[in-house]
Amino acid sequence: MSTFIVRKVAVLGAGVMGAQIAAHCVNARVPVVLFDLPAKDGPRSGVAIKAIENLKKINPAPLAAPDLADFITPANYDDDLALLGECDLVIEAIAERMDWKHGLYAKVAPAIAPHAIFASNTSGLSITELSEGFDQDLRGRFCGVHFFNPPRYMHLVELIPTVATRADILDPLESFLTSVLGKGVVRARDTPNFIGNRVGVFSILATIAEAEKFGLSVDVVDDLTGAKLGRAKSGTFRTADVVGLDTLAHVIGTMRDKLPDDPFKAWFDTPATLAKLVTDGKLGQKTGAGYYRKQGRDILRLDPASGEYVASGGKADDDVAAILKKKDPAKRLRLLRESTNPQAAFLWAILRDTFHYIAVHLADIADTARDVDFAMRWGFGQTIGPFELWQAAGWREVAGWIQDDIAAGVALSNEPLPAWVLQGPVADREGVHASMGSWNPTSGKFEARSSLPVYGRQVFRAPLIGEEAASPTTAGKTVFEDDSLRLWTLDKKNMHDVLIATIKTKMHAIGPAVTTGLLHAVDLAERDYRGLVIWSPDEPFSAGADLQAMLPLFMSGGAAAIEPEEKRLQELMLRLRYAMVPTIAAISGMALGGGCELALYTTRRVAHLESYMGLVEVGVGLVPGAGGLTYGARRAAEEQASAPDAPLLHFLKKYVLQAATAQVSRSAIEARRMGYLLDVDAVVMNAHELLFAAVREARALRDAAWRPPLRGRFPVVGRDGLATIEAQLVNMRDGGFISPHDFHLARTIASVMSGGDVDAGTLVDEAWMLALERRAFTGLLTHPKTQERIMGMVQNGKPVRN
The missing domain is CATH 3.40.50.720 (NAD(P)-binding Rossmann-like Domain)
Structure with a gap:
């Protein structure tokens, strides 16, 4: 085959x-x-x-x-x-x-x-x-x-x-x-529930058992076992409700019926509360009730003792939450184990139970420890896998703690840890993951990853703690680096001649230093390389402008101090569009506001399916100011040129309303329908292939004698088109769909994208449009309603509706 x-x-x-x-x-x-x-x-x-x-x-x-x-x-x-x-x-x-x-x-x-x-x-x-x-x-x-x-x-x-x-x-x-x-x-091996459900469902059963032992309610357990523990934010019981309690009970039943000799079999009976919920038809989210029930705007939790639903909202104690914030896994686990707080003792217990279980069963369910860790990360939303956490916390010490708990009779089974845990290559190397591969207890060797050709497309494969693989933050040859940006190249043959720009700021926000760095990147790429790729190893692509970085400028000099920086950002967009080498945006996750504009002005975009693009500036009381409105006006003209019998306004309204209502695509395919991705832009299904595809796109364009577009003029709808759009906006305002300030922002967007106070069909260039856009952006900075929105976002991270 x-x-x-x-x-x-x-x-x-x-x-x-x-x-x-x-x-x-x-x-x-x-x-x-x-x-x-x-x-x-x-x-x-x-x-x-x-x-x-x-x-x-x-x-x-x-x-x-x-x-x-x-x-x-x-x-x-x-x-x-x-x-x-x-x-x-x-x-x-x-x-x-x-x-x-x-x-x-x-x-x-x-x-x-x-x-x-x-x-x-x-x-x-x-x-x-x-x-x-x-x-x-x-x-x-x-x-x-x-x-x-x-x-x-x-x-x-x-x-x-x-x-x-x-x-x-x-x-x-x-x-x-x-x-x-x-x-x-x-x-996975052909054993009951394979790897993910075998380990994941055992972990749920252990969590239920330990929560009962320590007297913790389901909402407290979910707060402890969600994002604070590096797992899916829904925690344990909310996740069960989403999956379906009947489905969970079925998988538990498979373990009970098919694993009669499992040393942990005493815990494979369906927990009494879960069994009653299933019997009562309360199967979770799909039936409206399970461990939780929504009542109006309130979320109630089940009280197993009474069988009634009561107010939820229980949280981790402050001292336990503080322990979970410790970055050092060894210190974190030690503090949990030594704490007298029942919540901390519960967390150590469920981690110990999982460590114990995967060690006992690794040889039965998987070829290597790598398979277990990836199954739990990719199937259950864990930040790091259980073997990785054990290794990072200190393999020998944690193994000793597990042995002590087994001897003390507080573990869920008295089954001893396998010999390979305590002596031999794993113990000598302090873990199951090493530079040569991951531990296979059947062969007694560390085994390398699959070498299938498809994985050659993953420049940086999913990392594992202890594997010592090249990190995308330090790999390759660094050409330039500061606190905001790294410019570098890959060492791989046929990929080394494309410059890569990685934004390092929080959420990859774009501030003055990022603008300066990217302008430098275009200069370097034109001088020494075959293309420029903007890519980051983690999401998002960019959440937009760095408002906090701009705040000191505004406080010291007002809107006048912001205008030059906004103009520099516009200059960056034009440099990317008209660079003499292909510029590629490699998008995954959010590309919002200025991040969306950054992508729009590159030569091509290579986007992961899960890319969420949109011009969302109205959320902070502003309008796109780095070229987003200019892009929409130009694209509308380009689309109309392909269908000359249709009016220009027909194409423009889409872009106006998308910006005015802060629409965000729910996928890369939807972004293409919105016009933020073009038909020539690639959609990549596996995020690990994104960098490979982007670099290859840059090289392919250069090999095909690509040239940047010619600077030209395009028609706008002018004051007549604005009047038509404004009438629609008035209806939205009067109908209560948008607030008065939203109406003001939407009209400002429409005014810019219509080309200003000109006749319909007037030909304009990007400089004209960018000037309108820049004036609109800076003019809003002094508006009290806009300032309320900006401060709300800076202080609380949430949009203010005013």
């Missing part, structure tokens, strides 16, 4: 997971046939049709743009099995019943193309048992592909082969999942 091209995917099962897997495939521009049972009434494929329509309503959105649903074809098992022959990958995602799955397999197997890979999205059933009944050929093309929910946003996919799975299907499938669907792939 040397060439594996996925032209179309079939998803069997139009439930929550099946439909959302289909959605993510079409996000990646892979068409899908979505199957389900024939409907009893209405269209024969009505079940799938309804599921596809529901995808447009779910929040967070499974689809990167609603109209992508058009690329999912509804089908049913009775009438449409012939469509399976067109599919290169078939993913089964029906309910977790072995008998139901076998029944479906018997029906669909004859219709699956002879070259296609067949996979189950089961969250924990045996892949080997699922393959029983297949002929030898299909068994060789069958494996598990377990997406985590929601599939668009969760990075993890577990790839689970059986002993019969052909080796030559796994590598191309992993490459497809990694690059085309943008996932982090972990190969």
Whole structure:
């Protein structure tokens, strides 16, 4: 199977997971046939049709743009099995019943193309048992592909082969999942619940048990086990409500039934409170009640003792919160263990329980410790994996603490730690991750990462503590660096001749020093390099202007002191647009306000699917002032030139309203629909490939004898167009949709983008538009309502609606 091209995917099962897997495939521009049972009434494929329509309503959105649903074809098992022959990958995602799955397999197997890979999205059933009944050929093309929910946003996919799975299907499938669907792939062993759910659900069970022991309420536990602990901010019980308490109970049941010899089996019974909630039909978010219930604007929590819902809002004690802020993991864990505060003792207990469990079971569930850490990071939102935390806190010392607790009878099991934890290569190297790879207890060796060619696209692969891989903050050759910006180049062949600019400020905000550094970057790139890429190893791309950096200028000299700096920022945008080498913005996460403008003025943009772009300055009482309004006016003229029979105002209104209402794209695909990305801009599904794609884009443009655009003039709608837009804004204000100051800001935006007090069709240049934009921006700085918004954002980080 040397060439594996996925032209179309079939998803069997139009439930929550099946439909959302289909959605993510079409996000990646892979068409899908979505199957389900024939409907009893209405269209024969009505079940799938309804599921596809529901995808447009779910929040967070499974689809990167609603109209992508058009690329999912509804089908049913009775009438449409012939469509399976067109599919290169078939993913089964029906309910977790072995008998139901076998029944479906018997029906669909004859219709699956002879070259296609067949996979189950089961969250924990045996892949080997699922393959029983297949002929030898299909068994060789069958494996598990377990997406985590929601599939668009969760990075993890577990790839689970059986002993019969052909080796030559796994590598191309992993490459497809990694690059085309943008996932982090972990190969798991065919054991109950695989890696992520096996460790994650045990961690939940341990948390429930220890919370009961220490008398902690669910809201306090969630505050302790959320962002403060470096985990998903929803914590433990809110996450369970989102996943579905019936789903959690099912996975727990799988562990109870399939792992009778597990040394921790005493804790695999469904906790009494959870069992009662499921019996009562309180399944979490999908039923409106679980561990939490929303009542009006209030969120109530369950009180297990009374069975009633009571006011929530419990938080970590101040002294425990202070411990969790300690940057040194060794000090943090020591303080938790030694504290007499029940909350601290609880946190040490759940960490110890997880450390104990993964050490005992590593050889059973995974090839290496790396797989466990990535599964927990990518599937459960942990900042660092459990083995990483243990290693960072001091391998030998933490192992000693675990042994002491086992001996004292306070651990959840009396199972001793495996010998490899305490002596030999792991103990000698103080951890399971080292420069040569991660520990495999079966082979007794540290094993390097996969060398599949697809990973060559990841210039900096996901890091692991202890691995000592090159850091993107120090790698390559530094050309220039200060507190705000680093200019550097890669050492890799065919990538070393493109200059990379990395903004170092908080949230990659753009202040005077960043402007100076980027102007210097363009000069250097034109002199010595083949292109310039603006990229940062962490999100966001840029949250916009650095208001705090501007505040001293304003306080000392008022709006007049800001105007020269705003003009320099505009000059930077023009330098990027008209540079004599290609300039590329590598976008992931937020590109807001000035960050959006920075991206708009580069030659090309390479954006991760999860890119959220928008001109949001009205939130701080301002208007875009670094070229965003000029961009919208110019793009409207360019779009109108391609459809000369349509009026210019038709194209302009979109850009006016987007800026006036601070619209932000919910994906890179939506940013393209908004005009902030162009058809020539690339959308990358895996954020780890972003730098590679951006550097290659710069080099490809240079190789193709690229030249910057010519400076020219373009038509504007003038005062007549402004009057039309203003009438619409008046209706929005009078209807209560926008405040009076929002109306003032929106009218200012419309005035600038209309080209000022000129006739319709007047030709203007960017200098004219930028001057209008700059005057509008600086003029608002003295407005009392704008000053209220700016101070509110600086002091509280939240927009003021006035």
